[in-house]
Amino acid sequence: MIFNPKAETAPRAEIERFQLEKLKHAAVYAYEKVPRYHAKFDTAKFDPYKIKTLGDIKYMPFTDKTDFRDTYPYGMLAVPTSKIARFHASSGTTGKPTVVGYTHNDIGLWAECVARIASAAGVGASDIVQISFGYGLFTGALGLHYGMEKIGAAVIPVSSGNTEKQIMLLSDLKATALVSTPSYAVHIGETAKSLGIDITKDFALKYGVLGSEGCTAEMRERAEHALNIFITDNYGMSELMGPGVSGECELRQGLHFNEDYFLPEIINPETLETLPEGAKGELIVTCLGREALPLLRYRTRDITSLDYTPCECGRTTVRMAKASGRTDDMLKIRGVNVFPTAIESVIMGTAGTAPHYEIIADRKSDSDTLEVKIEVADGDLLDSYSKLEKLRADIRHNLKSIIGLDVKVSLVEPKSITRYEGKAKRVFDLRK
Numbered sequence: 001m002i003f004n005p006k007a008e009t010a011p012r013a014e015i016e017r018f019q020l021e022k023l024k025h026a027a028v029y030a031y032e033k034v035p036r037y038h039a040k041f042d043t044a045k046f047d048p049y050k051i052k053t054l055g056d057i058k059y060m061p062f063t064d065k066t067d068f069r070d071t072y073p074y075g076m077l078a079v080p081t082s083k084i085a086r087f088h089a090s091s092g093t094t095g096k097p098t099v100v101g102y103t104h105n106d107i108g109l110w111a112e113c114v115a116r117i118a119s120a121a122g123v124g125a126s127d128i129v130q131i132s133f134g135y136g137l138f139t140g141a142l143g144l145h146y147g148m149e150k151i152g153a154a155v156i157p158v159s160s161g162n163t164e165k166q167i168m169l170l171s172d173l174k175a176t177a178l179v180s181t182p183s184y185a186v187h188i189g190e191t192a193k194s195l196g197i198d199i200t201k202d203f204a205l206k207y208g209v210l211g212s213e214g215c216t217a218e219m220r221e222r223a224e225h226a227l228n229i230f231i232t233d234n235y236g237m238s239e240l241m242g243p244g245v246s247g248e249c250e251l252r253q254g255l256h257f258n259e260d261y262f263l264p265e266i267i268n269p270e271t272l273e274t275l276p277e278g279a280k281g282e283l284i285v286t287c288l289g290r291e292a293l294p295l296l297r298y299r300t301r302d303i304t305s306l307d308y309t310p311c312e313c314g315r316t317t318v319r320m321a322k323a324s325g326r327t328d329d330m331l332k333i334r335g336v337n338v339f340p341t342a343i344e345s346v347i348m349g350t351a352g353t354a355p356h357y358e359i360i361a362d363r364k365s366d367s368d369t370l371e372v373k374i375e376v377a378d379g380d381l382l383d384s385y386s387k388l389e390k391l392r393a394d395i396r397h398n399l400k401s402i403i404g405l406d407v408k409v410s411l412v413e414p415k416s417i418t419r420y421e422g423k424a425k426r427v428f429d430l431r432k
């Protein structure tokens with residue numbers, strides 16, 4: 001179902017007219033309300049009162065994590081804290097978290113954006129949604145929660161952790177949709193199986209609205225199989241608002257952007273030049289119509305491309321390809337750029353592996369090394385040397401042809417790699 005046909009199926013010219021009006025407003029608003037933007041615009045000699053076309057955005061300076069860090073905690077806010085209805089914060093990998101504020105209106109538009117994405121995923125008013133994201137400062141759980149309520153679904157705010165209780169609730173309350181990370185969905189499925197649960201009879205799950213960690217098509221297939229569900233991917237980021245920026249429809253041909261609230265661009269992350277339609281590069285997002293935190297040209301570090309052709313589902317909004325990796329997740333091994341997602345695709349695309357792995361980069365006698373530890377799906381395999389060697393050789397060969405590097409492949413016993421109830425940690429760069 002299309003939640004807001006007026007916004008989601010508008011002709012492109014109308015979308016762009018609307019975006020231009022909102023962009024002009026957002027630029028002036030940020031300039032007048034946030035000293036950091038005032039200073040940035042002045043330094044870049046960018047006049048927010050002179051925006052004439054959407055293309056003028058390329059003269060506007062970028063924003064990134066540094067802006068949040070330098071103005072911590074409230075420096076990016078355009079309203080006094082008395083006008084803030086809620087704060088969230090993203091888990092900073094180093095030092096202080098990134099603080100994100102919302103007015104009541106911001107929370108309303110956030111729920112609208114998530115409602116559209118949940119509807120596109122197939123979830124409706126009669127569904128029961130179990131939310132297995134951790135509730136708290138993280139935007140995932142409450143973001144999905146408000147959006148699901150907006151479409152009229154019933155929400156079970158179970159939060160993350162306690163997998164056996166999750167399984168009991170799935171079986172007793174018969175949730176029809178699950179919100180979690182892809183890796184946790186797999187873990188729930190595996191644990192249910194080991195408890196003797198028949199997911200096709202005891203569970204009523206139909207949909208998985210998964211996010212928060214990147215998920216390759218191959219990993220999605222594993223998660224779908226583990227829980228017998230149809231999974232759609234959605235994209236968001238705390239700084240931009242949280243979940244609700246873009247999401248897949250049932251056709252899964254890219255993630256539809258909520259273009260009346262988010263204006264995407266693609267740039268070359270090295271030269272910072274805007275790239276033409278369809279080109280692959282770093283995703284830049286400008287928020288349109290946000291009150292508390294008017295974020296302009298935010299560098300997401302996610303690598304993707306944009307497709308402006310209308311989708312067969314009826315939506316006319318631009319679609320982004322599944323992010324193929326993050327520029328800051330990229331590993332440089334002996335001069336070769338390696339995206340962990342490329343490794344995941346190879347592992348998940350090889351029969352006999354379980355969807356649990358670790359990627360370990362290290363440095364030995366002045367040379368970078370890369371090791372991939374993968375659980376085998378069936379422990380009996382470990383007893384057959386020839387089968388084990390064949391699987392190892394297959395993965396090594398496929399990795400070599402895809403990423404161009406000779407990788408050490410270690411096959412380990414089922415259940416020997418750590419499971420995560422939130423975002424999985426799979427990459428360990430010991431050189432740092």
Ligand SMILES: [Zn+2]
Pocket residue numbers: 249250251256311312313314315
């Ligand atoms: Zn579509």
